[in-house]
Amino acid sequence: MPRNPLVMIVDENVPFRQELQAMLAAAKLAVVADCGYGVEAASLAEETRPDVVLVAIAEPHLRAIQTIEAIRGLVPETPIIAYAANLDFRVVRQAMHAGVRDLLPLPLKRDELLHALQQVLVAPVARGDDAPSEEAARPASAGVVLTVFGAKGGIGKTTIATNIAVAIARQAHSSVLVIDLDTRFGDVAIMYDLEPQVTVAQLAAQVRTLDRATFRAALQRHHSGVWVLPSPKHPSDWRTVEPDDIRELVRFAARLFDYVILDTPGAFNDIVGTALEVATQVLLVTSVDMASIKDTAFVLDLLESEGFPRERVYLTVNHANGANAIRADDVSRVLRTPVFWEVPHDDAVVAASQLGKPVVLAKPKAKASRSLVGLATKLSGAPEPAVKRRGLLRRLVPASAP
Ligand SMILES: Nc1ncnc2c1ncn2[C@@H]1O[C@H](COP(=O)(O)OP(=O)(O)OP(=O)(O)O)[C@@H](O)[C@H]1O
Ligand SMILES: [Mg+2]
Numbered sequence: 001m002p003r004n005p006l007v008m009i010v011d012e013n014v015p016f017r018q019e020l021q022a023m024l025a026a027a028k029l030a031v032v033a034d035c036g037y038g039v040e041a042a043s044l045a046e047e048t049r050p051d052v053v054l055v056a057i058a059e060p061h062l063r064a065i066q067t068i069e070a071i072r073g074l075v076p077e078t079p080i081i082a083y084a085a086n087l088d089f090r091v092v093r094q095a096m097h098a099g100v101r102d103l104l105p106l107p108l109k110r111d112e113l114l115h116a117l118q119q120v121l122v123a124p125v126a127r128g129d130d131a132p133s134e135e136a137a138r139p140a141s142a143g144v145v146l147t148v149f150g151a152k153g154g155i156g157k158t159t160i161a162t163n164i165a166v167a168i169a170r171q172a173h174s175s176v177l178v179i180d181l182d183t184r185f186g187d188v189a190i191m192y193d194l195e196p197q198v199t200v201a202q203l204a205a206q207v208r209t210l211d212r213a214t215f216r217a218a219l220q221r222h223h224s225g226v227w228v229l230p231s232p233k234h235p236s237d238w239r240t241v242e243p244d245d246i247r248e249l250v251r252f253a254a255r256l257f258d259y260v261i262l263d264t265p266g267a268f269n270d271i272v273g274t275a276l277e278v279a280t281q282v283l284l285v286t287s288v289d290m291a292s293i294k295d296t297a298f299v300l301d302l303l304e305s306e307g308f309p310r311e312r313v314y315l316t317v318n319h320a321n322g323a324n325a326i327r328a329d330d331v332s333r334v335l336r337t338p339v340f341w342e343v344p345h346d347d348a349v350v351a352a353s354q355l356g357k358p359v360v361l362a363k364p365k366a367k368a369s370r371s372l373v374g375l376a377t378k379l380s381g382a383p384e385p386a387v388k389r390r391g392l393l394r395r396l397v398p399a400s401a402p
Contacts, residue, residue: 005121008050009034010041010067012058020054020108027114037063038175039143042070043255050078052120055100057084060173061091065098072099079120083108142254143175146261146379147275150285151295153266156318157285158182159349160372161263162191163358164283166224167376174258174380177219177227179250181275182265183238186231192222193356196230201237203229204245210252224361227257243274250278259380276303281312281379286335287319288326297335314340316375341375344368 007029011017017034024031032048035041045053053071057064068080082095085106095103102116148161161178169176179200180188189196198218203210219227232238253260262275276282282303286296296315303313315335317328320342328339346368352359360369 004028004030005051005117006030006032006048007117008032008045008048008053010037010053010071011056012036013056016056023108023110023113027110029117036175037067037173038258039070039254040175040256041067042074043142045071045078046074049075052117053078053080055080055082057082057087057091057095057103061087061094063173065091065094068095068098068100081113081116081120083113142251143256143258143260145250145254145278145280146259146283147264147279147281148261148283148285149264149272149276149299150266150292151299152287152292153184155266155285155287155292156343156349157266158187158191158263159353159359160283160285160316160318160343160375161261162188162226163360163369163372164376164379165226165259165261166222166358167360167373168259168380169225171373171377172258172380175227175256176225176259176261177229177253177257178261178263179229179253180231180263181246181271182231182263183269183271184235184265184267186263186265188228188263189220189230190356191353191358192226192228194220194222194228194230196220196233198229199232199237200229200246200249201232201241204241204249207245207248207252210249212256215252215256224358229253238271241271243270246271246274247278250275276306276308279308279312281314282308283314283316283340283379285316285318286331288317288331290326293326293331293334300335300337310337313337314379316340317342319343319345341371341378343371343375 007024009017009020009031021031021034032050033044035044055064055068068082071080079101080099081102081104082100083104083106092103101120104112104116148157150157165176165178168174178188180186181200197220203215203218219229221227250260250262262279264272264275284296284299286292300313304310315337317331317339320328328342332339344367346366348363348366349359349368352362355362359366360372363369
């Protein structure tokens with residue numbers, strides 16, 4: 001006897017997912033997975049192999065389209081049906097290009113939905129022009145793993161990691177998890193004013209048997225939307241943590257989150273080695289004093305000797321323009337590496353961190369905040385935040401100007 005078709009639902013609206021699930025159950029269709037947008041949707045589709053995927057196209061539309069492309073990239077043979085309220089023509093076109101087989105209006109009518117499902121479940125899989133583009137076919141089962149590292153303590157690694165996490169989550173509408181791998185005195189939780197509950201050491205110990213629900217339940221959520229996995233309270237709690245388990249844990253996390261940001265101590269050990277090894281990108285932080293630059297030169301050589309591609313190392317100068325500052329050009333020349341970004345010295349950073357608030361939220365207009373948001377934009381490829389034109393500028397440059 002043929003089995004009932006398996007359906008996966010991708011929708012950020014959890015109550016609606018449940019409603020839809022009930023509607024499908026009444027028609028004897030089993031829902032094998034349901035989740036929101038992002039890399040998790042693609043990895044879940046690959047794992048659960050549904051017969052059809054239902055995707056909401058809701059705001060932000062781009063994120064819905066990217067999710068459809070990612071699913072098509074990993075399971076190109078699985079038909080996708082999208083549903084949406086009021087769509088403009090451009091979005092409909094994008095959805096079709098992304099490989100959607102049918103597009104239904106909201107509110108969903110039971111008969112219409114069942115008819116659409118029937119159609120795609122019996123129709124052969126379209127090929128040729130309907131196949132995903134090469135870009136869309138790029139495997140996307142894992143998110144970006146961004147390791148924030150620097151050879152010295154106190155140069156702003158945690159400040160940068162926690163602030164760009166907030167900025168990426170907000171601008172790029174991405175799911176972001178910060179894992180505190182500072183094996184000395186991790187302070188990601190302090191920076192977010194959170195009381196640590198389950199720590200990275202505890203999750204690493206059970207990584208071999210970990211499931212998604214347990215993992216998610218262990219994480220803490222900052223009000224900005226960023227998810228946090230804090231480090232253990234005492235450095236001695238790291239003694240039992242195996243680097244292999246950390247590697248597994250980060251890979252597990254990267255299948256659920258679009259961005260996994262790893263904060264590290266200003267020292268070398270085997271956990272830091274693992275954090276660098278699993279990174280898709282390394283944000284190498286240096287401050288503008290000779291000792292920090294000398295140590296950064298050492299790290300660059302080390303990464304090179306380990307075969308880590310130079311183009312994935314983003315050299316970031318913190319405290320630029322501070323007292324006794326060496327210019328970014330000089331840093332770049334001495335290290336023979338282009339400076340990817342400069343974060344200015346700004347007292348607003350210290351004031352915000354003392355309140356347990358990322359400066360990008362506490363003082364969004366401060367020069368360090370604007371710089372950190374710019375860094376997040378460059379890293380995530382999110383569209384530039386809209387600039388409010390005021391006064392003379394608005395009169396000179398109309399809002400509709402390209
Ligand atoms: N751009 C900046 N302007 C002013 N102060 C800054 C800036 N960046 C960081 N700071 C301050 O410097 C101090 C150290 O920053 P942070 O804790 O982020 O460094 P770290 O590299 O993570 O240190 P550790 O190695 O000890 O973990 C904090 O008080 C922070 O507020
Ligand atoms: Mg730190």
